[in-house]
Amino acid sequence: MALELSGLYRRFAGFQALDNVSLSIAPGEFLALLGPSGSGKTTLLRILAGLDYPDSGSALHQGEDFLATPARERRIGMVFQHYALFRHLTVIENIAFGLRVRPWRSRPSRTEIRARVDRLLRRVQLEGMGARYPAQLSGGQRQRVALARALAVEPDILLLDEPFGALDAQVRVTLRRWLRELHEELELTTIFVTHDQEEALELADRVAVMNNGRIEQVGSPEVIYQQPATPFVCEFIGKVNKFTVRSGGEGFSAGGWVLEDAPWHGRFTSAVAYVRPEQLRLAVPSSLPAWEARLRHIYLAGGVAHLDLHVASLDLAIEADVATEDLSRLGLQAGNVLRVAPRSAVLFPLDAQGTPVNAERWIWQARSPVPA
Amino acid sequence: MNAHARTRAIAWPRRLVHVALIALALVFLVMFLVLPLATVFVEAFDQGVKPYLAAIVQPEALSAIRLTLLVAVIAVPLNLVFGVAAAWAMTRFAFRGKALLGAIIDLPFSVSPVVSGLVYVLLFGAQGWFGPWLDQHGIKIIFAVPGLVLATMFVTLPFVARELIPLMQAQGSEEEEAARVLGASAWQMFFRVTLPNIRWALLYGVLLCNARAMGEFGAVSVVSGHIRGLTTTMPLEVEMRYNEYDYVGAFAVASLLALLALLTLAVKTLLEWRYGDEIPRTRPVDTRKRHGT
Helix, strand or coil, rough: CEEEEHHHHHHECCCCEEEEEEEEEECCCCEECCCCCCCCCCCCHHHHHCCCCCCCCEEEEEEEEECCCCHHCCEEEEEECCCCCCCCCHHHHHHHHHHHHHCCCCCHHHHHHHHHHHHHHHHHHCCCCCCHHHHHHHHHHHHHHHHHHHHCCCCCEEEEEECCCCCHHHHHHHHHHHHHHHHHHHEEEEEEEEECHHHHHHHEEEEEEEEEEEEEEECCCHHHHHHHCCHHHHCCCCCCCEEEEEEEECCCCCCEEEEECCCCCCCCCCCEEECCCCHHEEEEECCCCCEEEEEEEEEEEEEEEEEEEECCCCCCEEEEEECCHHHHHCCCCCEEEEEEEEEEEEEEECCCCCCCCHHHHHHHEECCCCCC | CCCCHHHHHHHHHHHHHHHHHHHHHHHHHEEEEEHHHHHHHHHHHCCHHHHHHHHHHHHHHHHHHHHHHHHHHHHHHHHHHHHHHHHHHHHCCCCCHHHHHHHHHHHHHHHCCCHHHHHHHHHHHHCCHHHHHHHHCCCCCCCHHHHHHHHHHHHHHHHHHHHHHHHHHCCHHHHHHHHHHHHCCHHHHHHHHHHHHHHHHHHHHHHHHHHHHHHHCHHHHHHCCCCCCCCCCCHHHHHHHHHCCCCCHHHHHHHHHHHHHHHHHHHHHHHHHHHHHHHHCCCCCCHHHHHHC
């Protein structure tokens, strides 16, 4: 393990920023810390950088106590949210900073520093910009300078705090891909913090979803998306329809739609169900249980159409996504009444107090998936 | 009537108001600032250049100049160090009593200088709290140079800190944190990142601090004892000469102080013009522009 975090707690005045956080990070891994603001992800990053310390818990890096190592000896590169470039130094001086502050014994020679800075400028595609000051650069260029500055000290671990937060949408997507390629080339352990689930799912090898100082789930983007471990992960990642199912004669049901073979053996009487918009069938044959839903509006968003449906039997608005080209194939128009049923769902049973029991999660799949 | 003509029609009274306001401001400036300043030089050179020079090279005048410089040379650097440390504490740390510290830094602005001088007499004077002890050990503070330095330091305490606090607050500590993560030691961080970012505001604060230190009258007057050639600074020398009807002498020394004020003003204006965005009092710092977000 490159980095082994266990039992980290950090309390600030009035709130628990980290609440028993344990996490293993493999060498060369690209890990995303994903969560809403205040979930503790930045605190965790700052602790790794040596800018903050946990109240208790431990962090081992290749078997050594990471927390006892001073920030300057941790071999860490960090890209700050607002880049924190030294405004009074040129791009070249910014990138060379980490090398120039070294004690003279380990400091590379002037020509070597210059050569390394030139290599980094090429790598981040900023040749010819070396003499500029940060104020003379665009947001995307500043971000790449910050990255080059962090890489100049040849770190073992690269930390990125909301690396794309301050950029506009187009630059963001381009830089995202570029960062992923760079990671594959350098094989550097990279940990980045984001509140943008799309960014986390697209970039990372593994995603740690955080909420209220706790890690809710750690897993590959596919697992996080398809097998969310908690109701929070369901609701935070992607769009989701939420409703309650209750046990009746033939199993659990909600407004005429029935689920068989619940694994709970009668221990629970109700459960909360999550269904993704793309997991709804829109033309269910009348032989199968389904909801009667009225199509209220079609929102076209390029290749995807978002359908705003209303299920009368549940008095619930739900959203279904279909490919835009399927709209005419299915003859969909606002005002239509459709037979709608989930293709799959993630369910958490509710205990007597109405609290979801995460350990009893049930991922339900329709038996004979009929194409929509 | 078309819109253009209408604008022109209301433009006249507006311009009149413009001119009247500017004229009023000019009259005030001339009467209350330029005239008195000019009077200083007119009076100083009233009997020609020779008496002016003679008044300045008198031993008492020279010793007053020396003492004023000495007090400033001690008080200003000490307040520079204190100002940077206080601004650092106020903007980089969260601690109990932070608001109190802020209020204490501002205290000399709100207390009359005479009162602050009296406080030192009460503490260190012959009848003061520490008076007997100081007397036993042969240490003289009141009616001596240490008292002058203490009183001056008290009065000029807020200048540097007040210049730095808003700027350091706006700049935040991200650059300093970046320096630490990149391997800089605390000293390297301070001299390579913090200091360059605050240098012009610091110089500006030092300048104001120095002008006040050299020009301070009230607090210094209380602790000085007015011993000619020993404990009179330039402002005190001016007063004493004036009370002795030595107008040329008084205004000659006053003209030196006025020159110092003009020089300070010139450098201050230059700083504001050249580095205005790094001096918070002159222009509010736009953090968004700085971060480019």
